[in-house]
Amino acid sequence: MKPSVKISAVCGLLLSTSAAYAQAPSPSAQAPSLENMAQLIAQGKYLAAAGDCSGCHTIESGQVYGGGRAFATPFGTLYSTNISSDKQHGIGKYSYQQFVDAVRNGVAPKGNLYPAMPYASYHRINDHDMQALYAYFMQTKPATQPNRENGIGFPFNIRMGLKVWNLVAFDKATFRPSADKSPLWNRGKYLVQGLGHCGECHTPRNFMMATEQDHALEGAVVNYLNAPNITAKHLTQTHWTFHDLAQFLKTGQSSKGTAFDDMYIVEKHSLTHLNDHDIAAITSYLLDQSQPSQHVELQPTLTSLAASQFDTTLPGYGTYMNKCSGCHGQSGQGIPNVAPALKDNATIGNSNIFNTVAVLNNGIKRQSYSQEQSYYAMPAYKDSLDNQQMADLITYLQKSFSTQMTTTTVKQVADIKKQLAND
Template sequence: MSPRLRRFALATAVVVGIAAAGALAVMAGLFERSVVEASADAPLTPQQMKGLVERGRYLARAADCAACHTAPGGAPLAGGLAFPMPFGTLYATNITPDAETGIGRWTRAQFQRALRDGVAPRGHLYPAMPYVSYRQLTANDTDAIYAYVMSRPPIRQENRANSFPFDYVRPTLAFWNLLNLPARGFVPDTTRPNDWNRGKYLVDALGHCGECHTPRDLTLGMIAQRYLQGTRIENVDAPDVTPTGLLRMGFDAAALARYLPAGTGPQGVMNFSMYDVVHNSTRWLTKDDAAAMATYLTALQPMVSASLAAAPASTLPPAGRQTYLQLCSACHGVDGEGIAHVAPPMRTNASLRVSSPRNLLVVIADGLPERALPDGERYQAMPAFGHVLDDQQIADLATWLRGNWGGTSAAVRQVEVQAVRPKFP
């Protein structure tokens, strides 16, 4: 080997070596910054634990742990809910205090690290666990949730193995965390009033609203610049819940503060994933906390106008109006007024006012199951019309609804209908 070639080979080896060492260092967690204080290494006394349980119960509801860790029909917090992903299926884990199959052996510090750093005793968590949001939890609140979870009955239920072909990608999540995990936890904005800060904490840390309402980039990290602007979740849209989006849907702070715990209002009914969120989480919020969330989310903007101007009737498809009168008006009312406890009003319905018609089209095509909401409120099942109406009829109906009551004059196209109903080819 010539001296020149040897030097080149040596240089290459050094570069590759440094890169490999760097990668190993990342995977070993050398660059990961924990937000967990050293004081968490001291265990809580049994008295302290006992004193925290009730607050922890409230916080665990606000954080909606049950949404994922309680499978439908399964034991509370024993895990098992499947998350089908393009590359395999993830299963939520057992977080009851069972020593063998749950988290019964976890220390206070380990629990803090799992929630706020995304690192469990056995390695990195997948970001399906919203630790990017929970990173903003305070140490005290995390302790309270720990105390509550540890006070639950232990359930012996083995975790289901994730069906990922390469579960050894776990260490590489350290790279993902470098990109997507904020360095710091929650920092209150001292220029804002307390309820605004409390609302932000409930929205960002506990409620982890952004996990569904903020669009994600190619690495599946939340895009900070598009915070809460809405995105697609499975087949439907998680709407834009920025102040602009909320106003468009017909929410001011007072209306949103009522809607979050009730799950219904003039704007319609919480459906899709939010139906479960109402039952697991928002219905349990105190009045003050619901109001704080609404204060923060609407940023105290005044409502510009309570009702939207209808598009001129002459521009709307008459076929849409005919379909409405024939198939919808018996329950939703000739004037879109709805029937209390049966069918929500249309004339103030958020689904007609959002920018995308997708959720409206899904409901028209697939119908909805009956809904039981807090305080005895309920709504009847809505029939599916996907097999009754063709694509153009559904498009005309949606165009007419959105134009007549939603303030949107853009015509809904057949392709938009086809996109939501692969079930009815």
């Protein structure tokens, strides 16, 4: 649920001192047995999808796991590394112990990793899953793609300082099942807190850029968008049902809206590859609910809307009809493989209008899961709608397609645009 995604953690860059602090070695890890290797590799492939490894370590024009995805940070640009089995550019020479140290502890053979690699979450991965992941990555197709030099300037390029961050901000939490919860719920907890590393984007950070665990999953601004509050309390208050959330996770689309931007990458490369049991587990944990007894159909559906009467006197009505209705429909019903429905859309219905402004301002790139499920690109309106027009449009969207009855002000729009320009 990373993505955004995984800018997550630019974190330790704040501590750039070159003082050497001892890094506690990991306990000796037992490499996977050669027995049942095919089964272990298959499991590792599935787990790599659950961890969204290709989403961060594969670029559109590059080789699978070849790295090169850029992550903009306040300190410069980080690039994901080659994690294929290539022995020159990738991790093909890693021993199992080195693999464990890198994934769980952020310590690679060449030095400390920046916490954009979410090892603070991956530290919760259990031994069996670590063995499966290692077995899988050691047999991936070698990517001959060289690693890119990070655009991090002095003194933040001194990785020794990351030892200090690890000492102070990395709590090395392990996974602990909750005895009073069901196996399904605990499976969801393991996936959300560990492999899925949802908190890396959806949890706010403190002055050291470490996640604030007292406010886990309460939302944070990442990569020009608000990774929303996904706590059980908030999801329930905003009327996410078990069916809607499970369908959204499995397909990237539900009656509450569609995934976009960094969440689209997470959906396409990770969540859509999970089996229904794990989707139900994640849903159960996030909503803090048991799985419904009836079968949950996890296929994308189109919101069906009867023609509605909207307040055509609202100032934003004309802008909607001119700019939006061609794709989203006059009644906000959406068009398959073109644009999602806006009726009951979670982004539109959120009292926090940050993402609505960001989407209108910056647009959305074309998104495609398959020939049967894709969405056109949405244009950016930052140059064609002024702050008043955008405020009026948001007011119209909320009052027509959600339960929000507030009026968006020019100042609200201007403040968010300023924040988007400064991030």
